[in-house]
Amino acid sequence: MSATLVRPAPERVAVRAREIVRIIEADPEFARLRTACAKYDEDWQSFTGYALVDGFDVETDTVPLFPEALRAMAIKSAVYEMTDGDEQAAEIPVSVPVDEMIHALAAQFTVLSRVQERTGIKFVHATDREQIGGWDHGDYTHQVYRAAWGPLSERFWIGKEETMKRKAVVVAKYEPLGIFQGGRKFAPGFATRG
Template structure:
């Protein structure tokens, strides 16, 4: 018999997980490392879907959203019997991109995991769509988030349809300077001296 995991169960465990992580002596360093990582946060299709994005000004609120989703994912991982695929909850692209900045702080995260006994769960190969941005209002992730933390920050929680629309706008802009295939190819005139 399969147990159905309820959003309220995920929410309750996620709040506990986040509180444990926030109490860790290196949580501040984790935040500071992510904030200082802003020069490496550039990407063509993740953060740029945020209207008037500013790496430094948006970092604090985006970090909060990301840590909350990471707590939800860790809770889901535990509640699902350590099922990575089930734990890879849908999330908006900006939060997904920030989770990559977070997981780049590998050494600090490893020590926090060891001290708390709670794994940070993130597996890009398990994501639906392989590039994040599968979140939709009212979906399971949204239900869990609301139950745990209240309303989402709408600045960063851009749904899948709107994300794709914005990415199509970016496709046209970037193609004009030689960046194509959603940033996977670039042929920019003038990079190499003749």
């Protein structure tokens, strides 16, 4: 991240982010977008995202997690608008589980594209600009979120230090099974031997 990165005041972004969420929720395909994210369950392979949420269950956690992702995307979109399309500034840090749901949202490419066309709102998500695990309590994202919607869900918004602890525990549990580097590498024969 650039040392000269400048973002608009959290209170200003919060006003626009709330408006963006209202606009998206009013879109005729919003229900389909929300439902499609929840049905993405059979394709989700999250070794170090959802696994950080204590007792995560795709069937029960997607409903409350979806609004968190939508709000984070609204903040990104608001920052993007207010910085004349500065993608670096717009790629705010978010909690790892919330980022996983953002990926599910972004995977609904066709519907999301139509929503963007109808609303004129640009969704911003760039993996090469992300600060994976960089979100923390009290940071810029948290300030905007709190100003826009009040307290966040502590179940899904896991701070930086706790994220590092949980990730280390999860990775250590996977290694004896032959899953290495948080799911980026598997032991030979993992998928072919019983």
